Amino acid sequence: MLLLDMKKTSIRISDGEQEFSYLVSSEVAGMLIRQLNDAVFPSPISxxxxxxxxxxxxxxxxxxxxxxxxxxxxxxxxxxxxxxxxxxxxxxxxxxxxxxxxxxxxxxxxxxxxxxxxxxxxxxxxxxxxxxxxxxxx
Structure with a gap:
């Protein structure tokens, strides 16, 4: 789940057994989301x-x-x-x-x-x- 506000973003990551919560800047949240998407959904070079x-x-x-x-x-x-x-x-x-x-x-x-x-x-x-x-x- 991703909750956005003007200053901080709360990120919760779960693997089904463990859950982690982080409060980070929106910039860091965006970077993490891009890295997760790239890791989970790699796309071929085109x-x-x-x-x-x-x-x-x-x-x-x-x-x-x-x-x-x-x-x-x-x-x-x-x-x-x-x-x-x-x-x-x-x-x-x-x-x-x-x-x-x-x-x-x-x-x-x-x-x-x-x-x-x-x-x-x-x-x-x-x-x-x-x-x-x-x-x-x-």
Whole structure:
């Protein structure tokens, strides 16, 4: 619960077993809330911020947003569904992506796999039946 007044803010933090109460300045309360939100709801780097760290123009346009998304993920390993990937790229994956393991191979000879390899990811698990792929940092 967050109670605001002009000078101090009361913050109560509970993990279900213990509860802590703090009386802090509004500035400190804002900083704590931002840090908690960042810790609980991390967001991938996107857009301009990501572009400053990696030149996404070298990635083919169709897979550029996927590369940005993968680049922004901080987890060592994470799973994505084919539909999540399609939402990111704004188009359907080709039928061969749903049919052949080889489509997901870590090779630079295809623009889609080059996109994830260039930003330091690789595929490590694939389930064509469930339509999921696991990416990990190289």
């Amino acid at each position: 857009g301009e911020e990501a572009s400053r760290k990696f030149d996404f123009n070298q990635i083919r346009p169709r897979y550029r947003e996927l590369a940005r998304h993968l680049y922004g993920r901080e987890e060592e390993t994470f799973c994505m569904t084919f539909s999540q990937i399609e939402d990111i790229i704004g188009k359907s994956l080709p039928a061969s992506a749903r049919k052949y393991n080889a489509w997901w191979a870590n090779t630079r000879s295809h623009p889609y796999s080059a996109a994830w390899l260039d930003i330091g990811r690789r595929t490590c698990e694939l389930d064509l039946g469930e339509e999921t792929v696991v990416f990990q940092k190289k």
